[in-house]
Amino acid sequence: MIAIVEYGMGNVRSLRNAFEYIGEDVIVTADPGELEDADRIVLPGVGAFGDAMAAIAERGLEPVLQRQVLELKKPVLGVCLGMQLIARSSVEHGEHRGLGWIDAEILRLEVPRPLKVPHVGWNAISFDPADPLFDGIKAGEANFYFVHSFHMVCHHRADLIATANYGIDVTAVVRSGNITATQFHPEKSQDNGLTLLRNWVESTPC
Amino acid sequence: MLKKRIIPKFLIRNGKLVKGVRFHENFREAGNPVSTAKVYDAYGVDELLFVDIDATPQGRAATGSIIERVSEEVFMPFTVGGGIRSLEQIADLLNSGADKVCINTSAVENPAFIKEAASRFGDQCIVVGIDYQRQGDGTQRVVSRCGHQVSEHDPVEWALRMQDAHAGEIMLCSIDRDGTMEGYDVDMIARVADQLEVPLIASSGAGTLQHCKDALEAGASAITISSMFLFSDHSPIKVRTYLATNGVSVRSQKGSHS
Numbered sequence: 309m310i311a312i313v314e315y316g317m318g319n320v321r322s323l324r325n326a327f328e329y330i331g332e333d334v335i336v337t338a339d340p341g342e343l344e345d346a347d348r349i350v351l352p353g354v355g356a357f358g359d360a361m362a363a364i365a366e367r368g369l370e371p372v373l374q375r376q377v378l379e380l381k382k383p384v385l386g387v388c389l390g391m392q393l394i395a396r397s398s399v400e401h402g403e404h405r406g407l408g409w410i411d412a413e414i415l416r417l418e419v420p421r422p423l424k425v426p427h428v429g430w431n432a433i434s435f436d437p438a439d440p441l442f443d444g445i446k447a448g449e450a451n452f453y454f455v456h457s458f459h460m461v462c463h464h465r466a467d468l469i470a471t472a473n474y475g476i477d478v479t480a481v482v483r484s485g486n487i488t489a490t491q492f493h494p495e496k497s498q499d500n501g502l503t504l505l506r507n508w509v510e511s512t513p514c
Numbered sequence: 515m516l517k518k519r520i521i522p523k524f525l526i527r528n529g530k531l532v533k534g535v536r537f538h539e540n541f542r543e544a545g546n547p548v549s550t551a552k553v554y555d556a557y558g559v560d561e562l563l564f565v566d567i568d569a570t571p572q573g574r575a576a577t578g579s580i581i582e583r584v585s586e587e588v589f590m591p592f593t594v595g596g597g598i599r600s601l602e603q604i605a606d607l608l609n610s611g612a613d614k615v616c617i618n619t620s621a622v623e624n625p626a627f628i629k630e631a632a633s634r635f636g637d638q639c640i641v642v643g644i645d646y647q648r649q650g651d652g653t654q655r656v657v658s659r660c661g662h663q664v665s666e667h668d669p670v671e672w673a674l675r676m677q678d679a680h681a682g683e684i685m686l687c688s689i690d691r692d693g694t695m696e697g698y699d700v701d702m703i704a705r706v707a708d709q710l711e712v713p714l715i716a717s718s719g720a721g722t723l724q725h726c727k728d729a730l731e732a733g734a735s736a737i738t739i740s741s742m743f744l745f746s747d748h749s750p751i752k753v754r755t756y757l758a759t760n761g762v763s764v765r766s767q768k769g770s771h772s
Contacts, residue, residue: 318608319608319609319611319612319613320609321582321585321609321610321611322585322589322611322613325585325586325589325611326589329589354608354613354635354636354638354639355634355635355636355639356633356634356636359634389636401633421711422733423516424710424711424712424713424714424735425711425712426637426638426682426683426712426713427516428638428682428683428713428735429516429517429518429519429560429561429713429735429736430516430517430519430560430765431515431516431517432515449766451517451765453590453591454516455591455613455614455638455682456638457636457637457638457682473515474515474516493591493613495589496589496590496591496613497589497590498555498558498589498590501589502589
């Protein structure tokens with residue numbers, strides 16, 4: 309069973325619908341017991357970084373998430389703001405501490421004119437075609453739906469699994485052991501997104 | 515490279531799709547929103563836009579139940595507009611599965627609302643819709659309340675002001691061109707896109723493939739298409755193929771369930 313963390317930030321319905329569509333049992337919960345029972349955890353998120361960390365703190369979710377992800381090494385998928393939250397810090401509207409699961413920081417997206425910010429829309433990502441996370445996804449046509457104004461800068465090259473070009477290389481997918489995260493919305497990326505979610509569900513963390 | 519977006523715009527009235535001309539004339543029924551959304555998803559359009567056009571006149575927010583049903587069937591981004599005037603309404607629509615909301619009338623009546631909404635839900639979530647129309651004295655003015663209330667705002671200045679209020683995208687809609695299929699207001703699109711740092715969505719006037727190309731080349735990041743899809747034989751596939759062969763960067767893949 310997959311547990312989507314409910315902390316009041318974002319479009320959890322679409323994620324739940326997408327997992328149900330690919331045939332997975334999925335619950336949306338903030339209950340520590342249910343998070344412990346789940347085989348996999350999804351950390352969603354739309355909105356501001358500081359508000360999201362405050363919402364996680366308010367619900368007392370950080371200790372249970374830390375234990376499931378860092379100690380028990382349960383597979384976790386961060387999506388969009390959920391990806392940014394796993395960094396060490398963010399500068400979105402002030403300095404904020406993140407969950408710190410990936411050695412990375414969140415900075416404002418600064419791109420050359422006439423490119424616009426937010427980075428909204430479908431952008432192609434570059435990845436290693438041998439990576440099972442991208443099984444069935446055609447390189448060169450791997451468009452995914454992005455919508456964000458801040459982006460992740462990884463401190464370890466090895467954590468960076470895919471990038472999108474938007475004047476600069478934008479971090480699109482990161483992975484470290486059992487922790488995977490996407491800046492784009494797989495649940496909104498039509499066939500490519502559903503394929504990636506299926507690959508994640510079938511993957512065994514190394 | 516980021517692709518230019520093709521966005522079908524669906525007007526909803528009493529739970530059905532409709533399409534009129536210049537906001538008030540000749541409304542025609544155009545089908546069921548959920549099944550139509552599925553068809554366009556299969557065509558691989560880039561986003562969907564739903565506007566509940568009864569919402570502002572009736573003093574309520576766009577209905578969430580249609581959105582919930584769409585989000586069960588369609589795995590692509592969609593934006594919902596119509597009568598939105600509170601943070602709770604935005605939260606409800608996002609919980610129903612919408613990714614972005616489009617705010618028009620309440621931005622004019624209470625500009626502080628845009629800043630409030632952006633700081634709560636993130637800039638990227640807030641699209642400000644700007645309807646405008648040429649007035650008797652030749653000036654273009656922002657018009658709210660579904661084309662009924664003329665304001666003193668110039669559309670270019672208003673777009674910049676909404677950007678300062680943290681709108682994540684601006685959608686420009688020329689009432690004079692709505693439903694006419696005579697082409698987008700390319701001059702206005704170029705003027706606004708040139709000054710904006712956030713993406714511009716061009717709306718209203720599409721009738722030919724060339725119109726679509728003109729609006730995107732004028733600087734729009736996305737175009738909405740309504741009448742042309744509903745009442746002509748130009749499918750999204752045709753639009754995309756035309757744009758791609760004419761040097762506009764668009765997505766080439768198919769959508770969900772394909």
